[in-house]
Amino acid sequence: MHHPQGELAEALHGIGFYSTVDEPWPPAQPQLNRFPAMVYCSLNFFTEGAAALPGDDGELRAMSDLIVSGPRTRPIASLTLAPLRTVGIVLYPDAFALLTGLAPAALQDRNDPADGLLDDTWADWPQALRACADDAAQAAWIEARLVERWRAVRGRWDAELGASLRSIAASAPELGVGARQTQRQYRARVGLSPAQARRLQRMNAAVYALRDPHAPARSLADLAAELGYADQAHMARELRELAFLPPSRLEAHIETDPEYWPYRL
Template sequence: MGTAESNYTERPSRLPGAVVWRRGVQETGASRILPDGCMDVIHCDGELFVAGPDTTAHLSWSPAGRRFTAVRFSPGTGPAVLGVAASELRDQRVPLQNLWPRQRARRLTEALDDAPDRAAVLESALLSTDFVPDPLAPHVLARLRAGGSVAGIASEVGLSERQLHRRGLFLYGYGLKTLSRILRLNGALDLARRGMAFATVAATAGYADQAHLAREVKALAGVPMGELLRA
């Protein structure tokens, strides 16, 4: 199975902590979608669905000519907009009509089908939900990215580790230790894409050694680092 050739653009969204992205597939093939803790609302070919937070890489096959328009929520922000726990969508692609009133989701899908600027229509619809973001989400995310421990974060926010785990499941779709692994992997890949040697990437990103990095890449991305970067 070949890799899908495509063009991809994104911009900051009017929704806090989100981006709007578009992708046009130029050549039929598969794309490897890496776990990043995010949730996306995606419109494509008359379908409107939510991509939940992944625990491992997801392979998505697309024919040439397919166009995607989407809003991606940063980790922890999607549940407030969609009204559903991230854990209920983990590793799933779910039609929006299964989460919102069916008629409302159908009207939005039809509007997107006909819209000259699909991104603006989708963004406006999501803004109309009157969501209230959970202030815990960005704080925990920032502390994990800075290398904070689960116990330390729990103490900072005044929760037990068990309480924080439950909040993490609702906000991110999985516990904080899993989210930390995913964030660290994406940070390591960013360093590797800049040309940094793998051993240096491992040390900089906080892995025990290069072998540890290699195991985590294979476990979460499904392929070795070199193959991932070539793709």
């Protein structure tokens, strides 16, 4: 994952790159891509290859070259249809709304084609990203375009709300607000309730801790307490629901299972 610096870090969580174009094809078994639930919104470009997601009816449908994704309250898995090269632009939901003009709440748990959602100012992005020589060139191009957009809308950004989305500690005051109007405003701007956002942030923090080789040695019970779970069993239930597996199994899959590559970004 490429993480931005400076003012763009207010809007952009990171840029993820993934490629299987140099791997043997077809694979020995179906190639799945498992994604955890997330508080973020994203723009996902397929610069090579194709993948499919289950529709509302459960039937697999091929995804378009540019997909717009809202906050996810549950994990999802896609199926690779041809060797992939993808770029994922992961945005904080409040910034996503300003940059795209789209409402995160309307996109919750959706992964929709960009056609009909994004305006014409995004039309040249797929071709431009395909023309970039490598990941570094793509990241530089994306940052240059996004920082222009961000400067144009940043004056309408609520920095206090933004802080609540960027750390678990900062989100605590938001969760203490009981007014229904405030809850509705938060949901309208973020696409999630404050409680949902904190739940996803806490799960993300647990995944980061499990995958970080430099994290301090600690038991799962200690990690659960540190992140504010009631106990280790509570953390296990949450991760199973939001990230496919409990922490006792998830750590090993993050390290070795190709299907869990998004967790390693």
